[in-house]
Amino acid sequence: MSVDRPDPLLEVRGVDVRIGGTAILHGCDLTARAGELVAVVGPNGAGKSTLGRVAAGLLAPAAGTVRWGGQDVGAVRARRRPHHRAYVPQRGRVPDGIRVREAVELGRAPHVGLLGRPTTTDHDAIDRALARTRMTGFAQRRLSTLSGGELQRAQLSVALAQEAPLLLADEPTASLDLGAAVTVARLLRALADDGLAVVLVVHDLALAAAIADTVVVVHRGRTVATGPAEEVLTPDRLAAVWEVDAELDPGDGARTALRVGWRPVPHALEGR
Numbered sequence: 054m055s056v057d058r059p060d061p062l063l064e065v066r067g068v069d070v071r072i073g074g075t076a077i078l079h080g081c082d083l084t085a086r087a088g089e090l091v092a093v094v095g096p097n098g099a100g101k102s103t104l105g106r107v108a109a110g111l112l113a114p115a116a117g118t119v120r121w122g123g124q125d126v127g128a129v130r131a132r133r134r135p136h137h138r139a140y141v142p143q144r145g146r147v148p149d150g151i152r153v154r155e156a157v158e159l160g161r162a163p164h165v166g167l168l169g170r171p172t173t174t175d176h177d178a179i180d181r182a183l184a185r186t187r188m189t190g191f192a193q194r195r196l197s198t199l200s201g202g203e204l205q206r207a208q209l210s211v212a213l214a215q216e217a218p219l220l221l222a223d224e225p226t227a228s229l230d231l232g233a234a235v236t237v238a239r240l241l242r243a244l245a246d247d248g249l250a251v252v253l254v255v256h257d258l259a260l261a262a263a264i265a266d267t268v269v270v271v272h273r274g275r276t277v278a279t280g281p282a283e284e285v286l287t288p289d290r291l292a293a294v295w296e297v298d299a300e301l302d303p304g305d306g307a308r309t310a311l312r313v314g315w316r317p318v319p320h321a322l323e324g325r
């Protein structure tokens with residue numbers, strides 16, 4: 054590890070989570086620094102969203118610690134939390150009737166205060182968040198009328214208006230077409246390049262390999278590997294964790310592919 058790496062904005066150490074008496078996470082670790090994009094990957098039900106929620110302070114761990122900028126999350130008052138981290142849920146609630154700009158204004162609310170009025174700085178932050186997510190032209194549209202991709206971008210816009218140094222996004226490219234997924238992936242990479250710590254829960258391993266500095270593999274409630282995609286997503290690990298015959302092709306770094314053995318191996322080739 055280089056000595057001049059910034060201190061972590063997110064540090065999850067040895068976290069256990071129990072829900073309704075069931076152990077969901079066991080001793081999980083997750084670190085993200087300014088300028089770093091961390092992709093949390095793993096099979097269905099592995100515990101990725103739970104890890105994202107505990108990292109976002111939405112779920113209290115039964116053991117272990119969660120720190121934002123070195124401060125224990127339990128010691129951060131509820132109204133200060135949006136200043137530390139923004140969280141984009143997998144399935145955000147879409148309130149009836151609310152327009153995109155109004156939703157983004159709600160994202161900005163922690164800066165405005167209970168009785169205050171938005172200042173020019175707040176309006177500028179809202180405009181920037183809309184522009185960054187290409188939602189300026191949708192500002193007066195009701196959330197309920199947006200397509201799945203537009204809604205994902207609107208939710209990111211709400212989170213960006215918070216201007217928190219740590220952004221956690223749970224499957225922001227789920228149900229997006231290829232072009233829309235690339236747009237969101239590039240935005241997340243650009244946000245990290247601008248100095249945010251970005252944690253992304255994602256299923257698409259080729260996308261994770263293309264944009265993430267660090268990949269964290271969650272398997273059966275444990276963080277079993279952490280590192281650059283080419284070191285972590287080896288054929289052996291893909292076989293052990295996802296139970297597939299697959300290989301990551303790192304390409305030129307910006308274009309990545311996952312070669313997957315989709316069809317059963319013919320008996321004649323087995324064991325060769």
Ligand SMILES: Nc1ncnc2c1ncn2[C@@H]1O[C@H](COP(=O)(O)OP(=O)(O)OP(=O)(O)O)[C@@H](O)[C@H]1O
Nearest residue numbers: 072073075077095096097098099100101102103104
């Ligand atoms: N509120 C809950 N009550 C009971 N079990 C839960 C609850 N929330 C999550 N779980 C269980 O915890 C495990 C991990 O769930 P989690 O949503 O974190 O997985 P995931 O890796 O994000 O899965 P997916 O890729 O399918 O979204 C699953 O077995 C899930 O059924």
